[in-house]
Amino acid sequence: MRIVLVGPPGAGKGTQAALLAQRLDIPHISTGDLFRANISQGTELGRQVESILRSGGLVPDEVTIAMAADRMAKPDAEDGFLLDGFPRNIGQAKALDALLVEQGLRLDAVLDLEVPEDEVVKRIAGRRTCRKDSSHTFHVEYKQPKAEGVCDECGGELYQRDDDQEETVRKRLAIYHEETEPIIDYYREQGLVVTIPALAPVPEVTRRALAALPERA
Ligand code: AP5
Numbered sequence: 001m002r003i004v005l006v007g008p009p010g011a012g013k014g015t016q017a018a019l020l021a022q023r024l025d026i027p028h029i030s031t032g033d034l035f036r037a038n039i040s041q042g043t044e045l046g047r048q049v050e051s052i053l054r055s056g057g058l059v060p061d062e063v064t065i066a067m068a069a070d071r072m073a074k075p076d077a078e079d080g081f082l083l084d085g086f087p088r089n090i091g092q093a094k095a096l097d098a099l100l101v102e103q104g105l106r107l108d109a110v111l112d113l114e115v116p117e118d119e120v121v122k123r124i125a126g127r128r129t130c131r132k133d134s135s136h137t138f139h140v141e142y143k144q145p146k147a148e149g150v151c152d153e154c155g156g157e158l159y160q161r162d163d164d165q166e167e168t169v170r171k172r173l174a175i176y177h178e179e180t181e182p183i184i185d186y187y188r189e190q191g192l193v194v195t196i197p198a199l200a201p202v203p204e205v206t207r208r209a210l211a212a213l214p215e216r217a
């Protein structure tokens with residue numbers, strides 16, 4: 001199954017993507033996690049994008065599309081994938097379509113996580129992220145780690161992401177409305193969008209998402 005997850009920053013895309021990917025046995029591909037891994041490993045790509053992520057802006061399309069295409073070409077993504085944070089604008093959506101068409105493939109669904117803005121602000125303000133693997137996330141209220149400041153999954157240190165400062169979150173939300181929301185209409189025209197009301201506990205949102213997916217071919 002080939003799925004795209006969209007939703008504002010802090011909607012719970014990463015949280016749901018990890019759970020759904022496990023249930024569906026497909027890789028979770030997050031461009032945000034890939035960028036952050038490059039930054040923490042000090043790669044050339046990481047150096048190129050570090051200040052963009054810190055400021056909450058978008059990485060240029062050619063860089064993002066090349067990185068995403070590279071990841072999707074790995075053997076584990078042959079039978080499907082769950083994209084989280086990509087595509088993020090119309091240019092990226094068209095590039096993804098072209099990539100899939102080339103291989104005679106298509107998306108199965110676009111899950112749109114719908115969460116009110118005041119809730120995403122709360123979710124981001126309380127989020128704590130693992131330094132070793134940014135797909136490991138916690139929340140000071142909703143998902144506390146067993147030991148304070150330590151990741152349950154790998155023992156890494158928990159910290160507040162640089163782009164989770166209030167000012168930067170506002171900018172990320174504005175970019176989401178301007179650049180990313182239009183892809184929902186783009187995919188709606190292709191009949192792919194399912195809206196998931198996501199102001200609910202994590203397991204309930206997962207249940208709704210699984211129920212909304214088309215039958216497996
Ligand atoms: P990215 O990492 O994709 O960030 P984002 O889209 O802003 O999304 P977040 O990671 O902030 O939130 P999320 O929806 O995954 O929420 P989470 O599950 O953590 O991108 C970061 C940056 O990378 C971008 O700004 C850009 O610079 C660059 N970038 C990435 N992709 C790009 C692209 N395609 N093009 C160009 N640039 C790109 O949940 C949030 C919190 O809420 C957590 O603490 C969690 O525990 C909690 N929570 C989750 N679900 C629930 C629930 N149901 N109830 C209560 N709490 C919950």
Ligand code: ZN
Pocket residue numbers: 130131132133136151152153154155156
């Ligand atoms: Zn961890």
